[in-house]
Amino acid sequence: xxxxxxxxxxxxxxxxxxxxxxxxxxxxxxxxxxxxxxxxxxxxxxxxxxxxxxxxxxxxxxxxxxxxxxxxxxxxxxxxxxxxxxxxxxxxxxxxxxxxxxxxxxxxxxxxxxxxxxxxxxxxxxxxxxxxxxxxxxxxxxxxxxxxxxxxxxxxxxxxxxxxxxxxxxxxxxxxxxxxxxxxxxxxxxxxxxxxxxxxxxxxxxxxxxxxxxxxxxxxxxxxxxxxxxxxxxxxxxxxxxxxxxxxxxxxxxxxxxxxxxxxxxxxxxxxxxxxxxxxxxxxxxxxxxxxxxxxxxxxxxxxxxxxxxxxxxxxxxx
Ligand code: F6P
Numbered sequence: 350x351x352x353x354x355x356x357x358x359x360x361x362x363x364x365x366x367x368x369x370x371x372x373x374x375x376x377x378x379x380x381x382x383x384x385x386x387x388x389x390x391x392x393x394x395x396x397x398x399x400x401x402x403x404x405x406x407x408x409x410x411x412x413x414x415x416x417x418x419x420x421x422x423x424x425x426x427x428x429x430x431x432x433x434x435x436x437x438x439x440x441x442x443x444x445x446x447x448x449x450x451x452x453x454x455x456x457x458x459x460x461x462x463x464x465x466x467x468x469x470x471x472x473x474x475x476x477x478x479x480x481x482x483x484x485x486x487x488x489x490x491x492x493x494x495x496x497x498x499x500x501x502x503x504x505x506x507x508x509x510x511x512x513x514x515x516x517x518x519x520x521x522x523x524x525x526x527x528x529x530x531x532x533x534x535x536x537x538x539x540x541x542x543x544x545x546x547x548x549x550x551x552x553x554x555x556x557x558x559x560x561x562x563x564x565x566x567x568x569x570x571x572x573x574x575x576x577x578x579x580x581x582x583x584x585x586x587x588x589x590x591x592x593x594x595x596x597x598x599x600x601x602x603x604x605x606x607x608x609x610x611x612x613x614x615x616x617x618x619x620x621x622x623x624x625x626x627x628x629x630x631x632x633x634x635x636x637x638x639x640x641x642x643x644x645x646x647x648x649x650x651x652x653x654x655x656x657x658x659x660x661x662x663x664x665x666x667x668x
Contacts, residue, residue, distance in 0.1 A: 350467070350624055354443045355401070356386035356393065357415040358422070358450035358457070361601055362473045362487025364609030365415040368449050370406040371617030377403055379625045384443060389450070390422035390457055393434040398441055410610055413490070413602045419450075425457040435464035445624040447617070449473040449486070452649045455632055459645045467629025469620040470645060473613075475601055478522035481648035482634025482641075486616065489608040491518070491600045492528050498596055499533035499566060506564040509590070512536075512554075512583065514567045516576035516595040525600070526570035527659055536565035536667045539579075541572035542655035547582045554587050560668065615640050 355372045357365050369385070376383045385405070387397040399405075409416050424430030438446060438461070445467040448458040451474040458468035472479050475491035495517050502513045515535075517525045523540025530538035537553050539545050550567075557565060569576055576593035583591040605613070612635060619633045619640050632648040634641055 350381060350444050350627065352382040352384065352442050353445040353447065353621070353624055354384040354386050354398065354438065355417070355447040355449070356389055357417050357419045357473065358389035358448055358454035359419060360451070360474060361415050361419045362475045362485070363413040363490035363601075363603055363605035364486035364613040365449050365473045366409040366412050367605060367610040367613030368471050368473060368486060368617035369415065369417060370410055371614040372447050372621055373401045373406045374403060375618045375621040379621065381621075381625070384441065385417050388418050389420035389454070390425040390434060391420045393437055394422070394424055394430060396437050396441070411604050413604055421453070422457070425460070431457070431460040431464060435461055435466055438466050445469070445629065447471060447620045447624070451476065451485070452479060455645050455649050459630065462630040462645070467624055467627070468645075469623050469629060470632035471616045471620050472632065472634055475525065476519055476522045477524040478653065479634070479649070480651040480653040481632065481643060482636065484612060484635055486609055486613050487601075487605070488524065490603060490606045491525055492532065493606055494600050494603050495525060495529040495596060496532050498594070498599070499529060499535070499568070502594055503533070503564070503566060506566065506592070510563045511590045511592055512565045512567065514569055514576045514579045514583075514591060514593045516569045516571055516593065518596075518600050519570040520572040522653065523570040523573065523655065526568045526573070527656065527663070530568040531659065531663050533566060533568065534667070535568040535663070536562070537567040538660065538663050539567065539569040539573040540655065540660070541570055543657070543660060544573070547579070550579070550583075551586055554583060554589065558587060558589065
């Protein structure tokens with residue numbers, strides 16, 4: 350393989366730059382030419398290709414976001430879009446493509462494999478919603494960013510004897526809420542995988558009122574409800590003073606933690622190794638501390654299971 354490309358797709362995640370850096374430098378070390386594609390799959394369709402050299406990835410390991418920029422590309426959901434993408438890559442002499450993104454991005458990569466481009470997927474999303482890998486690039490940083498906010502919110506809640514509902518990202522996957530609920534000592538964690546009605550929440554909050562605690566934190570994943578609705582409901586049905594905070598896109602930015610830089614670097618290097626050996630149609634990840642790879646469809650079909658043990662521990666230690 351002489352020439353490969355790399356792109357970032359879907360929601361950006363801290364650590365994507367570390368992955369791009371590793372891809373570029375590992376590929377050059379192996380004697381390959383590397384092209385960066387700007388704006389995700391949109392950039393493949395519009396031929397936004399830029400040559401990447403050793404120095405074009407200098408000074409980026411510590412930066413959040415992605416230097417290649419990212420997009421959610423609707424055209425890659427269609428056969429016309431996928432055909433054009435494969436044609437554009439072939440016209441540039443690009444034989445292999447590394448896609449850093451989530452499951453939607455991996456489906457696009459799988460379609461390009463069918464059209465003769467060897468693709469490797471690298472998991473980059475703050476959601477941690479890919480079950481074939483223990484962690485995705487960006488999740489650890491997002492959790493630490495949320496934790497920093499929870500710490501600050503806890504200070505002011507404590508001063509005023511209030512309860513805060515902190516809404517974090519995660520439409521279908523509650524991992525950010527679960528892990529930061531544990532780390533932030535939340536009184537209640539609400540996640541989409543284990544639905545909790547407002548009436549069930551009320552039971553918890555009545556217990557909480559009796560427990561002698563004077564302030565508290567409810568961490569709510571966006572897929573499990575809306576912070577302002579929970580705030581209104583609890584203010585109306587309890588004697589508590591409740592405030593809502595929606596953390597939003599603050600969770601996606603910021604300098605990556607060392608773990609996300611490590612993950613970006615090792616997974617990026619592994620992706621290049623596979624292409625170097627003529628292997629495509631794979632996704633890379635980390636399982637029990639080991640860097641692994643598997644077939645794309647097999648990997649994205651692994652069913653997600655919520656860590657119920659962690660959820661139970663969180664309930665006990667919140668008492
Ligand atoms: O997939 C990453 C993610 O940050 C989700 O947690 C969130 O629901 C979504 O992206 C937000 O998307 P957008 O940036 O398009 O508003």
